[in-house]
Amino acid sequence: MFMNLLGKQLKLGFRDKSNIFWTLMFPVLLGTLFYIAFGSIYDTFLQEPVKTAVVFETDNPEVISNTKSFLEGLSLNDGSTKLLDISYLEYSEAEALLKDDEKVNGIIKVADTGRLSLDIYSNGVRSTIQQNVVTSYNQSLELIERTAKDHPENLADVIAGLQKDTSHIAAKSLVGDNKDPFLTYFYSLLSMTALFASLSSLKIGNRSQANMSAVGARANVSPVRRMMFQATGFVSSYIVQTVVLEIALLYMMFVLKINFGGDKPLILATAALASLVGVSLGFFIGNIGSFRIEKKEGILVAVTLVGCSLSGLMYGDMKAIITEHCPIVNKLNPAAVISDAFYCLNMFGPGERYLQTVIFMLGISSVFIILGLVLGRKVSYDSV
Amino acid sequence: MxxxxxxxxxxxxxxxxxxxxxxxxxxxxxxxxxxxxxGNTAYSSISQGLVIVDNDRSEVSKGLISYLGNVNTILEGDYTSDQITDMLYYTRISNYLVIPEGFGAAFLEGKTSNLKVESTKNAGARMGYSVETEMESYFRLTSGYLKGGYSFAEADSFARESLANTDDVQIVAENKxxxxxxxxxxxxxxxxxxxxxxxxxxxxxxxxxxxxxxxxxxxxxxxxxxxxxxxxxxxxxxxxxxxxxxxxxxxxxxxxxxxxxxxxxxxxxxxxxxxxxxxxxxxxxxxxxxxxxxxxxxxxxxxxxxxxxxxxxxxxxxxxxxxxxxxxxxxxxxxxxxxxxxxxxxxxxxxxxxxxxxxxxxxxxxxxxxxxxxxxxxx
Known part of the structure; x- marks a missing residue:
């Protein structure tokens, strides 16, 4: 009986083209869009030197040579990535480019005294990097001038020290597979897709209640037990939605080549678990009361969108901000927990923290399923 | 109607x-x-969040922390390694710094080749490099002044004074x-x-x-x-x-x-x-x-x-x-x-x-x- 019903429910599920379309198109279209928008930012930002115009306000060849050698020799700690992308220009040309922030991020002016000064258009990370360069150079000049004045006997040592490239920092990189912070948007998108799976299971309650749909009325007069009908509906909805979510995830992983980090089978398993949270949420809401299905859909969309916006769908840092100010919200928000599960796999692997997210997902799904079954069972109708 | x-x-x-x-x-x-x-009426460097563990507690480490605190936000508190990773990933902080014991003494003797400040950062975020540049500037200047015959207190003061000076930077936007x-x-x-x-x-x-x-x-x-x-x-x-x-x-x-x-x-x-x-x-x-x-x-x-x-x-x-x-x-x-x-x-x-x-x-x-x-x- 179970397999017979399940087969029919699966047919119903796979024939619900509108639902499948939206559940699949959402991650595919938005995932593609995110890929276009953020796909290369991280790598570009890492490798792209800060665009800088250098204007010489002096003809002194020694000053020009020293400055060029200093600026062109600057690189990041890895030694291979240039810090600045330098163009030597007249001030009028540089100023025109500065107004168009795409072309130049700042103008370094070299005075006759050898001192550097910086013109920028607005504050920002790139401006801070350029300021560090200018300040660092000018400080060295100040050091030499001050020593020459107070302790000329030590000047040679000071200059030799400045020329010596000594590092006092042991740079370590953050743990984790893919450290791209823009990956958060993809995690949130997967959470959204998983929770939108609830729109499919929402119909189970509707289909099994005689006072809510014609299918429900027919199902109730048949010899099929309501719990069996609901259970098969739930399982079929879970199978359909998990297949859809996995297809979307595989599209992101193998077509868009998004590196989610971590073990691929575990990522797919996490998606299956996330789908369970979504389907059980819909199952629970679908069995509450006998109000119209459109209203229940409204509630689900609200829960999903509010949850996803708090987990960083619209603003990537949102989850971190909420963790700072009200961490309990992230612990209880299913969208944030699903997103965190993918994040944990990427950054820490399948450790204790990942296990906590798994337990939460299993726990909350069980609660929703039990509540759904209890609410669905208790309904009775007026009899003649 | x-x-x-x-x-x-x-x-x-x-x-x-x-x-x-x-x-x-x-x-x-x-x-x-x-x-x-x-706003951007005047230049100000972008302040980064930092978590610093000072195992040295020497005048050098205190001078460095004090300097970094002038231009960045140092977060106080005990954080787990997971929390540090979260903060770095979500760019709430740019660097996690650990100053090893004995670093100050080694720095004053000019022997820091084996004893360095550990700086963990997200390699893809430039802010981390920016803080490391600020630190290297501080060390280079302080070390330079020490070689020039000044005491550490003087060297630290001169270094901080010149590093805090941003007079050489100006915003040229028409309407600030x-x-x-x-x-x-x-x-x-x-x-x-x-x-x-x-x-x-x-x-x-x-x-x-x-x-x-x-x-x-x-x-x-x-x-x-x-x-x-x-x-x-x-x-x-x-x-x-x-x-x-x-x-x-x-x-x-x-x-x-x-x-x-x-x-x-x-x-x-x-x-x-x-x-x-x-x-x-x-x-x-x-x-x-x-x-x-x-x-x-x-x-x-x-x-x-x-x-x-x-x-x-x-x-x-x-x-x-x-x-x-x-x-x-x-x-x-x-x-x-x-x-x-x-x-x-x-x-x-x-x-x-x-x-x-x-x-x-x-x-x-x-x-x-x-x-x-x-x-x-x-x-």
Whole structure:
């Protein structure tokens, strides 16, 4: 009986083209869009030197040579990535480019005294990097001038020290597979897709209640037990939605080549678990009361969108901000927990923290399923 | 008038989604406006969050921490390694620094080749490099002054004095912005406009355009042109009410109203609202089922906002996305906002406004043509 019903429910599920379309198109279209928008930012930002115009306000060849050698020799700690992308220009040309922030991020002016000064258009990370360069150079000049004045006997040592490239920092990189912070948007998108799976299971309650749909009325007069009908509906909805979510995830992983980090089978398993949270949420809401299905859909969309916006769908840092100010919200928000599960796999692997997210997902799904079954069972109708 | 009244009766059924989108918009704006609102009247370096573990507690380590604290925000407290990783990943901090025991003594002796400050950073975030440059500058200068014959106290003082000096940096923008809060708030407003108008007008128009209802109203004595006029009027009224409501909320949150730049921003918002309304009317001609309205609302609003630089600034998104974004009104809304922020006047943003309107008109014409084709096909 179970397999017979399940087969029919699966047919119903796979024939619900509108639902499948939206559940699949959402991650595919938005995932593609995110890929276009953020796909290369991280790598570009890492490798792209800060665009800088250098204007010489002096003809002194020694000053020009020293400055060029200093600026062109600057690189990041890895030694291979240039810090600045330098163009030597007249001030009028540089100023025109500065107004168009795409072309130049700042103008370094070299005075006759050898001192550097910086013109920028607005504050920002790139401006801070350029300021560090200018300040660092000018400080060295100040050091030499001050020593020459107070302790000329030590000047040679000071200059030799400045020329010596000594590092006092042991740079370590953050743990984790893919450290791209823009990956958060993809995690949130997967959470959204998983929770939108609830729109499919929402119909189970509707289909099994005689006072809510014609299918429900027919199902109730048949010899099929309501719990069996609901259970098969739930399982079929879970199978359909998990297949859809996995297809979307595989599209992101193998077509868009998004590196989610971590073990691929575990990522797919996490998606299956996330789908369970979504389907059980819909199952629970679908069995509450006998109000119209459109209203229940409204509630689900609200829960999903509010949850996803708090987990960083619209603003990537949102989850971190909420963790700072009200961490309990992230612990209880299913969208944030699903997103965190993918994040944990990427950054820490399948450790204790990942296990906590798994337990939460299993726990909350069980609660929703039990509540759904209890609410669905208790309904009775007026009899003649 | 019956159509006009019915429009709002149907609209009332969507109050849950309207309240939801309004709440999301207000919540996002509130959180973001409280996070960032710095101005740029004078240069200031970007302050980074740092977590420092000082195992040395020498004068050198204290001098370094004191210096870093002048230009960055040092977070106090005991953090687990997971919390540190979270903060680095989400760029709440740029570096996690550990000063080893004995570092100060080794530095003063000039023997730090085996004893260095450990700096953990996200290699993809430039802020981490920026802090390391600040640290190296401090060490190089202090060491230089020590070699020059000064005491550590003098060396530390000279180094900090010259590192704190930013007189060599100046902002050359024509109009320097004193407070950016108004821009942060209004930058996110298009999401509210898109979601509210789409979830209000779109499903109602779709229901009026549904096959059965169209046939019923078609054979009634109510003239078709009057029905269209009333629907247009009701859509315009809804657009007006929601836009004004959002403007009032945004102005209250930003604490700015009726200034010159505020008027320019309002013009930009109104033009976008009209464009979105035209887009919705056009979409309603595509014979879409009313049940699909919710999905389309999310898809359209999120795509327009991501590609148009609403959620993520245009400077961060990729070139391909920018190229696509130029075909969307939200892109030109953001562009106009950027120009207003840089002190431009109405003359400088007028082309951004016209492009938005052109988009709306173009989509509307396509939509009406499709609608006309559908009617002919049905006849």
């Amino acid at each position: 019956i159509v006009f009244k019915t429009f709002f009766k149907v609209l009332k059924e969507y109050k849950v989604s309207l309240i939801m989108y309004l709440s999301i918009t207000i919540a996002v704006i509130c959180i973001l406006s409280s996070v960032g609102s710095g 912005v004193a407070d950016e809060k108004v821009f942060v708030v209004f930058q996110y407003l298009p999401y509210g406009i898109l979601t509210l108008l789409l979830s209000a007008i779109f499903p109602v128009l779709l229901r009026f355009g549904s096959s059965l209802l169209s046939k019923r109203t078609g054979i009634s004595s109510y003239p078709a042109y009057k029905k269209q006029t009333m629907l247009t009027l009701a859509s315009a009224t809804t657009t007006g009410i929601f836009t004004v409501f959002l403007i009032i909320i945004a102005s209250s949150l930003s604490g700015e109203a009726f200034s010159d730049r505020w008027w320019l921003i309002i013009i930009d918002v109104l033009v976008l609202a009209v464009t979105v309304a035209m887009t919705i009317v056009a979409l309603s001609n595509f014979r879409i089922k009313p049940e699909a309205a919710s999905g389309i609302t999310n898809l359209v609003s999120l795509s327009f906002c991501f590609l148009g630089g609403i959620f993520v600034p245009l400077e961060y998104i990729g070139n391909t996305a920018k190229a696509i974004g130029q075909f969307l009104p939200t892109y030109w809304y953001s562009e106009a906002m950027q120009r207003i922020k840089n002190g431009s006047g109405f003359g400088d943003i007028v082309n951004c406004l016209l492009i938005q309107l052109m988009f709306g008109i173009m989509i509307l014409v396509i939509g009406l043509l499709v609608g006309k084709h559908n009617v002919k096909k049905a006849e």
